[in-house]
Amino acid sequence: xxxxxxxxxxxxxxxxxxxxxxxxxxxxxxxxxxxxxxxxxxxxxxxxxxxxxxxxxxxxxxxxxxxxxxxxxxxxxxxxxxxxxxxxxxxxxxxxxxxxxxxxxxxxxxxxxxxxxxxxxxxxxxxxxxxxxxxxxxxxxxxxxxxxxxxxxxxxxxxxxxxxxxxxxxxxxxxxxxxxxxxxxxxxxxxxxxxxxxxxxxxxxxxxxxxxxxxxxxxxxxxxxxxxxxxxxxxxxxxxxxxxxxxxxxxxxxxxxxxxxxxxxxxxxxxxxxxxxxxxxxxxxxxxxxxxxxxxxxxxxxxxxxxxxxxxxxxxxxxxxxxxxxxxxxxxxxxxxxxxxxxxxx
DNA sequence: CGGGGTTGATGG
DNA sequence: CCATCAACCCCG
Numbered sequence: 001x002x003x004x005x006x007x008x009x010x011x012x013x014x015x016x017x018x019x020x021x022x023x024x025x026x027x028x029x030x031x032x033x034x035x036x037x038x039x040x041x042x043x044x045x046x047x048x049x050x051x052x053x054x055x056x057x058x059x060x061x062x063x064x065x066x067x068x069x070x071x072x073x074x075x076x077x078x079x080x081x082x083x084x085x086x087x088x089x090x091x092x093x094x095x096x097x098x099x100x101x102x103x104x105x106x107x108x109x110x111x112x113x114x115x116x117x118x119x120x121x122x123x124x125x126x127x128x129x130x131x132x133x134x135x136x137x138x139x140x141x142x143x144x145x146x147x148x149x150x151x152x153x154x155x156x157x158x159x160x161x162x163x164x165x166x167x168x169x170x171x172x173x174x175x176x177x178x179x180x181x182x183x184x185x186x187x188x189x190x191x192x193x194x195x196x197x198x199x200x201x202x203x204x205x206x207x208x209x210x211x212x213x214x215x216x217x218x219x220x221x222x223x224x225x226x227x228x229x230x231x232x233x234x235x236x237x238x239x240x241x242x243x244x245x246x247x248x249x250x251x252x253x254x255x256x257x258x259x260x261x262x263x264x265x266x267x268x269x270x271x272x273x274x275x276x277x278x279x280x281x282x283x284x285x286x287x288x289x290x291x292x293x294x295x296x297x298x299x300x301x302x303x304x305x306x307x308x309x310x311x312x313x314x315x316x317x318x319x320x321x322x323x324x325x326x327x328x329x330x331x332x333x334x335x336x337x338x339x340x341x342x343x344x345x346x
Numbered sequence: 347c348g349g350g351g352t353t354g355a356t357g358g
Numbered sequence: 359c360c361a362t363c364a365a366c367c368c369c370g
Contacts, residue, residue: 100348104363128349136347163348163370171347297347298370307366350369356362 062115063108063152070144071133073152074266075108077115079214081155084188084266085132091177096140101305103145105129108152117151121209130157130219132187134170155189156208156215158242165244166219168288169237171297172250173223176284180225180233186268189216190238190260216241220260222268225280232272235280236260246291251281295322300334309342 063075070093074083107116122129132153138145147153157166176183191203191214206215218240225233236257237250257277261267280286289297299319306312316335320327327335 123351131348134348157349159349160370163350167348167370294347295370301347348370350367352367353365355364358359358361 063111066108066110066152068144068147068150069141070138071148071153073132075111075115075152076214077111079189080115080117080121080151080211081189081214081216082132082152083264084186084268085153087133087137087185087187089137089174089177089183089185090181093140094137094174094177098139098142098145100135100145100149102142103135103149105149105151105154108150111152117154117209117211117213119151121211121213122156125156125208127156127208127215128159128162129154130162130166132189136170137174155219156213156241157219160243161239161241165248165288166239168294169221169239169250172286172288173221176223176225179284180227182226184224184226186220186222188220188264189214189241190218190220190263192217192238192263220264222257222260223280224269224272225284232277233280233283234269234272234277235284235286238263250286250288254281254286296328296331299323300331303331303334303338306338306342309339312338312342 062077063073066073066075071085071087073085075081076083105119105122107113107118119129129151131148132155133148135145135148138148173183173185191205193201193203194217196202196204205217207213208215218238220236220238222236223234227233234257236255236259237253238255238260239253257268299315299322302315303312303319306315312335319331323331
């Protein structure tokens with residue numbers, strides 16, 4: 001069977017770069033086998049035949065591999081959502097003043113309309129537009145943040161999940177750069193097979209809008225954190241695309257990387273030896289921020305984004321009330337800073 | 347931090 | 359007529 005798959009790989013245009021490596025493997029295989037099923041000399045003939053069969057061109061997969069300023073992705077042109085999106089987080093890439101208020105969700109101009117989703121597919125669908133490479137991972141560069149809003153990086157996501165559990169998972173990933181110099185992340189949608197009432201197994205998912213954008217049943221995130229002593233700490237998570245309460249722990253959703261790979265059909269870390277991989281959660285804990293910490297963050301955000309003094313005072317009042325009159329130093333600083341900038345504007 | 351929505355003015 | 363955009367409102 002190994003031999004058969006090697007033949008296929010040789011013919012497949014996507015693997016043309018591997019031809020040299022495969023040939024050496026094939027020759028090595030021949031020396032081991034008394035009766036090879038195929039002669040090496042036959043392969044060029046098959047390639048010539050293939051070119052004749054594919055007279056009108058090799059079928060292509062639009063968006064198979066897309067590079068942006070701060071992320072890389074593979075686009076699923078049939079589902080109108082990515083297969084996977086990859087990122088590299090460092091202290092530098094997470095610091096800056098790029099702001100999502102300058103960015104807009106829009107179709108990716110690199111993908112022809114036939115294969116591209118639109119904002120209208122999401123409107124009134126009941127599903128929010130969820131970033132795979134988060135906007136908040138691009139604070140260092142407004143253009144990079146703008147690119148994260150292209151719909152090639154977006155999947156239909158439950159709003160509560162997007163703004164809640166998944167948001168906190170993204171915050172957890174950003175926090176890792178404090179203890180690890182390099183953090184690499186894969187994120188993407190998953191269609192998990194499910195046993196139906198008839199006892200058979202189905203992959204079932206909704207599609208939305210006139211472009212039939214696929215709604216994933218789950219989302220995955222695979223984290224690789226490089227430590228200073230050159231260890232790779234890895235964790236993979238498979239998260240249902242539905243509301244998740246604060247009672248649930250991140251560890252409840254941890255799975256093997258191979259479980260994700262099996263579901264999506266991609267080897268995500270082909271060059272990372274399983275031996276050198278260590279469980280991030282054993283080293284790190286994998287704890288999301290608490291409900292209280294989480295709520296403080298958007299209280300701070302509302303204060304920072306106040307449009308005028310009156311709005312600011314209103315937000316400050318409701319924030320201090322919610323915190324029983326005991327706002328943190330950080331919140332007070334945000335309030336004072338916002339007050340200064342708003343006063344300077346007048 | 348992550349999202350949702352409405353309205354009114356504008357312009358081809 | 360529809361599409362775009364800024365301003366404004368709201369939520370956890």
